[in-house]
Amino acid sequence: MDNLRTAMELAPGQLGDELRTIANGPPGPDLDALLAIWDGQPLNITGTEHGRALSEFNALICGDPQVHLHICAPMRDTSGHSAITEAAKLFAQYEQTGRLKLLERAADVFATPLCATAQPELRSAAENGLGLTEWARFERFGARDDIDHAIELFRLALDHAPAGHSMLPALSANLAGALLARWRCVGEPVDLDDGIHAGRAALQGTPADHELRGSRLNSLAGALLGKAVATGDVSILRESVELLRAARAHGERSGAPVPGAASALADALRLQHIWGDADADVLDEATLLAKQAVAELPHGIRARSHPLWARYHINLALVLLQRFRECSDPTDLAEAATAMRRARITSRANAHPAERRLVHAEVERARFLHRWGIPDNQLEQHRPADDLPRRAHRELKRLRYFAERAAAAAPAGHVLHSRARATVAAAYSLRAALTGSAADDATRRWQQIAGDSTVSVPERVAAARQLTIPGATVSAATSRLLHQTFDMAVDLLPQFASRTLPMTDRARLLADFTGLTRDAAACALRVGPPDPKHALRILEHGHGILHRHGTELAKREPRLAQRFDELSHVLNQPQTAGFSAPQLFIRASPGAPTGEQRRHAAQEWHRLIDEIRQVPGLHTFLEPPDVSELLSAAPQTGSIIVVNVSGLGSDALIIEHAALRTIALPDLSETELTARTAQFRTAITNSTDPRLTTAEQSAAQQSITETLSWLWTVLSEPILHELGLLAAPPPEPQHLPHLWWIPTGPLTHLPLDAAGHPGANVRSRAASSYATTVSELIHPTGETRTV
Numbered sequence: 001m002d003n004l005r006t007a008m009e010l011a012p013g014q015l016g017d018e019l020r021t022i023a024n025g026p027p028g029p030d031l032d033a034l035l036a037i038w039d040g041q042p043l044n045i046t047g048t049e050h051g052r053a054l055s056e057f058n059a060l061i062c063g064d065p066q067v068h069l070h071i072c073a074p075m076r077d078t079s080g081h082s083a084i085t086e087a088a089k090l091f092a093q094y095e096q097t098g099r100l101k102l103l104e105r106a107a108d109v110f111a112t113p114l115c116a117t118a119q120p121e122l123r124s125a126a127e128n129g130l131g132l133t134e135w136a137r138f139e140r141f142g143a144r145d146d147i148d149h150a151i152e153l154f155r156l157a158l159d160h161a162p163a164g165h166s167m168l169p170a171l172s173a174n175l176a177g178a179l180l181a182r183w184r185c186v187g188e189p190v191d192l193d194d195g196i197h198a199g200r201a202a203l204q205g206t207p208a209d210h211e212l213r214g215s216r217l218n219s220l221a222g223a224l225l226g227k228a229v230a231t232g233d234v235s236i237l238r239e240s241v242e243l244l245r246a247a248r249a250h251g252e253r254s255g256a257p258v259p260g261a262a263s264a265l266a267d268a269l270r271l272q273h274i275w276g277d278a279d280a281d282v283l284d285e286a287t288l289l290a291k292q293a294v295a296e297l298p299h300g301i302r303a304r305s306h307p308l309w310a311r312y313h314i315n316l317a318l319v320l321l322q323r324f325r326e327c328s329d330p331t332d333l334a335e336a337a338t339a340m341r342r343a344r345i346t347s348r349a350n351a352h353p354a355e356r357r358l359v360h361a362e363v364e365r366a367r368f369l370h371r372w373g374i375p376d377n378q379l380e381q382h383r384p385a386d387d388l389p390r391r392a393h394r395e396l397k398r399l400r401y402f403a404e405r406a407a408a409a410a411p412a413g414h415v416l417h418s419r420a421r422a423t424v425a426a427a428y429s430l431r432a433a434l435t436g437s438a439a440d441d442a443t444r445r446w447q448q449i450a451g452d453s454t455v456s457v458p459e460r461v462a463a464a465r466q467l468t469i470p471g472a473t474v475s476a477a478t479s480r481l482l483h484q485t486f487d488m489a490v491d492l493l494p495q496f497a498s499r500t501l502p503m504t505d506r507a508r509l510l511a512d513f514t515g516l517t518r519d520a521a522a523c524a525l526r527v528g529p530p531d532p533k534h535a536l537r538i539l540e541h542g543h544g545i546l547h548r549h550g551t552e553l554a555k556r557e558p559r560l561a562q563r564f565d566e567l568s569h570v571l572n573q574p575q576t577a578g579f580s581a582p583q584l585f586i587r588a589s590p591g592a593p594t595g596e597q598r599r600h601a602a603q604e605w606h607r608l609i610d611e612i613r614q615v616p617g618l619h620t621f622l623e624p625p626d627v628s629e630l631l632s633a634a635p636q637t638g639s640i641i642v643v644n645v646s647g648l649g650s651d652a653l654i655i656e657h658a659a660l661r662t663i664a665l666p667d668l669s670e671t672e673l674t675a676r677t678a679q680f681r682t683a684i685t686n687s688t689d690p691r692l693t694t695a696e697q698s699a700a701q702q703s704i705t706e707t708l709s710w711l712w713t714v715l716s717e718p719i720l721h722e723l724g725l726l727a728a729p730p731p732e733p734q735h736l737p738h739l740w741w742i743p744t745g746p747l748t749h750l751p752l753d754a755a756g757h758p759g760a761n762v763r764s765r766a767a768s769s770y771a772t773t774v775s776e777l778i779h780p781t782g783e784t785r786t787v
Contacts, residue, residue, distance in 0.1 A: 083109055087112075124161040138150060169203075196224065213250050228240060237277065248265065283322060309343070317337075325366070361399070419459075422459070446466045467523075490516065490520050518539070520538045535651075543773055633778045634658065639655065639737070640777065641654055650668035654722065684704065707750070712756040716761075720766070738769070
């Protein structure tokens, strides 16, 4: 209560007096509402005597009142242009002062011409003005009816405006803004598409030298950025970047920079880099832009009340954090932490506490790993330390506290709820990995996310990939849970492969999760009793999705194929636009369904699959293959070797004479393989680059030789020894046995047939061919390669 009284002392003038009267008065609805405000609960002023004061205090504390306080004002005896002019002045005064009475008076005066004239131009102007007041009320109170009415009025204004009138671009811009505002809260896909359409119309009608062109470029770019995040379509992201650049260029030419354009462009460039559409250099540009946006904020004690204060600092922190992950410069990490400290002192609620706390937790995790020299992507190589310093244990505890604090600010129903849950699970996983303690808590948390049908498919698949924690111990019950959850997650992969995206984008998105099938297969071999047949079934099912997905369905039943893609698109959408959304508030992604809508879509998706399997020839659509049938139908002229690479461990599954057996490859580390593969591909390019010196080309050739020798030691030699191909001298070339290689992960970029050195190598022992799956050897599609 003492902190509440301190906050009331900061309330200005009459507001402070009224609040002290409530606090010192008897118990009742007013005091209950005051305490609810302080506790961050939804405000209810029903039955109160000081409703206006409570609403203003709620705005002061929370920045986003939860009630709609309508203040009536008498209708003005005015009409036509004079009424619209007067109303526009009142509305401008409201935007400067925030006084609700001015907004209500402006609405009443804007309404006057609607009753007094049938002149289309005046009606259009009045409807536009009244729409602006409804939009302003929505921004202040969040009532859905207000934004619905605003959109209706803007549409009427466009209908009534004379053809070719100069105010048409402004009307289209207002309609676009209102549609996008509703889309961010409700998530209706049609609002996003209509908003983009209206935004394009506004921009098309705006001359190149118009003072508002930069603002309209920025608004359209923001909408497109949101759509790119929701769909995963990199071409939309590129258009957004181009428009943001144009908005900034217009601001520089006109001498009036577009607010938010630099920070939004920085965030879009960061996303471009994450999606692999731009190299690391773009992060330098993004950092400069984000710092420029922060530098343009006002200075002094009132600076933190600026509506974009938190947004700009959060964007800066995220860009710096991404550059640190790419370049490992500790200065970037330190600056990211400073930016988040500044973001957290904002006096406004324009960036929800959940977002600020989540980014803060992410930055603190990166600082912890850097401080103790632990690469975030190499936890599987970090051996649990019994002598981990006390300070590190305390810091691990703090990380869990930061994560749980963020989760507390994003309860069930919040758009960041699943991300917050993942942050908490990651904190528990880190503790288990570094200390060797039981991983049951972390595994249970990841399983709950992976098994939640209200969470988007990509988030569920990503959660499943975190189930296994290197170095940690798991109970028998948790072991069973791991198998069940991995199987469920692999079954989700077909939902993630919608053909609504171009093939390159589908491949990029699926590439993020192909490691899931490898982890699931490794789990089948290494957690609990080994099950080679189940491991092979998982690999065949997961790796065949991108190649087989929907081709036959589209040929046989185009109607079902279209519905399949529509439902897959809904299920793929993230629960939130993440931290790449340019809007002030983090809300639902463009067109992002609610958890309940996603659950219904998932149910319909399963019903659709059942319907598709009734189509002749499609009875096994998206079903895992029958391993017994694969083994019996596999080629009998050689051995098939499926090499599975995972952070849990690497194994070779050998199919020979319709039988399946496995061999562990303990020296084949996924992390080392990934690094060596990158070096090998670079060396291949450099070895024949005429721009390099002879010494540089020789160094590249030496690197190639070393990689092939290493590959022989960790992979080829153990497999050939298991096959009995090293027991005798090499045979004559015409008598070489045949090997079918099916590599996974980074191995797909290395020539397994060339592994070895002059004294011992694969080519002297076997003839090699490659395939993507065993199924392709049985039903050739042109993908196999013979060396």
